Amino acid sequence: MERKEGSSFALSEDKKTATIEYSFNRWDFDRAWHVPIWTLTYRTGWLFLMAADTLDSKLSDSLRSDLRVVNRCQEWELSPSFYRIVKPGTRLKGVRKVSVLYQKESLEGDVLTVESWEESPGTLRPITKGNSAMDQKKGTAYTLSEDKKTVTFEYKFNLWDFNRAGQISIWTISDRSAWLLHMGLSRLESRLSTLRSFVRCQEWELSPSFYSLVKPGTRLSVSSRMLHVGKTSMIREGEIVDSSTNQVLVKGIIQDIHISIDTRRPKPFPDWMKEKYSYLSSEPRPETVEEFEDPNDTTKMFIYKVTVPPSDIDGNNHTNQRHYIRYCFNCAAVGAKQGAYPTVRGDLFKQGVRKVSVLYQKESLEGDVLLVESWEESPGTLRFQVRKGSEKVVQVTMRFFVTSGSETGKSKL
The missing domain is CATH 3.10.129.10 (Hotdog Thioesterase)
Incomplete structure (x- = not known):
């Protein structure tokens, strides 16, 4: 095979097949030290595009510009050895095969129902409206x-x-x-x-x-x-x-x-x-990071509810620290669109976070219903108190880059 200069790709003799070297990292694994099936499908799709770019760079260029595509379906089958070789030392059950057919779109805020049943032993059907990662990356x-x-x-x-x-x-x-x-x-x-x-x-x-x-x-x-x-x-x-x-x-x-x-x-x-x-x-x-005080009674608050899903639980058997930041950002994104904050508005996915501070107070577990309370502390700065019932679970402060020219738009870095 011909190896493409300056990359980790190799081309077959007929120039029709591209091969890429890849290693999963520690953060790709769940609490059982498996790579979750949704990470596998999403990552493999990107790796396919990267390999295809080796054969014809116009493909990825067009996908990033004028050619817009959506997935119709995908299917991936895994060898039982995947879970043993990619993460040595643990032999747990994993997904052997996944098949997906996309029928309609869903949008932000849609409430979806997932129905599932056992089609045959070990098979569930749902419908909805390089080195080991435990080692340092080689090289x-x-x-x-x-x-x-x-x-x-x-x-x-x-x-x-x-x-x-x-x-x-x-x-x-x-x-x-x-x-x-x-x-x-x-x-x-x-x-x-x-x-x-x-x-x-x-x-x-x-x-x-x-x-x-x-x-x-x-x-x-x-x-x-x-x-x-x-x-x-x-x-x-x-x-x-x-x-x-x-x-x-x-x-x-x-x-x-x-x-x-x-x-x-x-x-x-x-x-x-x-x-x-x-x-x-x-x-x-x-x-x-130290605890901040609750807002006064006259402060306008926006509240967002989250139920902790099984996939957010880590090896310590509680909600992983990063997901609280995601919960709070999603709260802010919904609130900003609804005009809940005086200066933080619009599509927050297109605005940068300047600073994030997080204080973890209590644990939350799978199935817990969390309330994310949010308010604007100062121009461009939102504060969040995550609660489980009356218990304080996490406090988060996010400062956004703003375009008003105020001090909130400046960074020490």
Whole structure:
């Protein structure tokens, strides 16, 4: 086979078949360390397009411009070996085959009913109105700073990371950034991956250039370092930089609490953790996200209801941290269209989030009904209180880039 220069694609001798190398990443896996079937179908569709682009670049160019297509149907069959080979070490049941026929469209806000029945043993029919991902990606070059405290490596976002407006959604940015920080620090200390922790808070600030510069395949540089290690918690800091200009595009922190999975309560770090990061013991504890007060009784609020689906539960058997950001953004997107906020209006998928701050207060579980309360704290800034009944679950603050020329449109990055 002929290998196309500068890429991971190979062409067959008759120039009719393109082959691409690909590795799934940690964030592609669910709580059972499977790649979910919807991720497989969506990702495979993109990989097919990328391979087809190798045969004829006009195809993908036309799909991005004048040629608009929708799927009529798709069918994928998986070998039982997929679940064993792609994620070694766990043998669980997975979807063997999925067939989909698209009949009508559904739109934002539509209420859909999913009917299902067992057609034959092991088969459900629904109708509706490279290395292992546990290892570091092969070929990634990690660089240590002179003081051996900061790890830097290259990363590129892919086509499937972008939403319908051509932007990377804020929940994808926060989740991916957290994973990348972990990947980097795990190169310094592999035992970090053995710790069981809950996220207490996280905060990420984005440069306006992030949305204009970052495209699929843009070369980025990721840096991560440990800022603080206490008795039961650690704080990590990270940056994503444009490799060509060295401009900081994303900067943030994340605080994790070491917990006992049995009691769901904090527990002290093991001795090796204290010894490894003893040099941080004399450093002052960095500022993190703190709880904000409830709005006064006269504040206009917009409320959005969410039922936690099974797919949002992670390996800690609770709602994964990134989904709360998605719930809050969806709340804001619906509210903005309905004129619920004085300055945050229009299609938020086309507007960039400047900063997101999240404080996790309680857990939620599969099937829980959550109420997302939202209000505009200041021009361009929305606050959210996620509740489960009377319990406060999560607080989120999102600041949007605005076009009014006010201070809310400016970023420190």
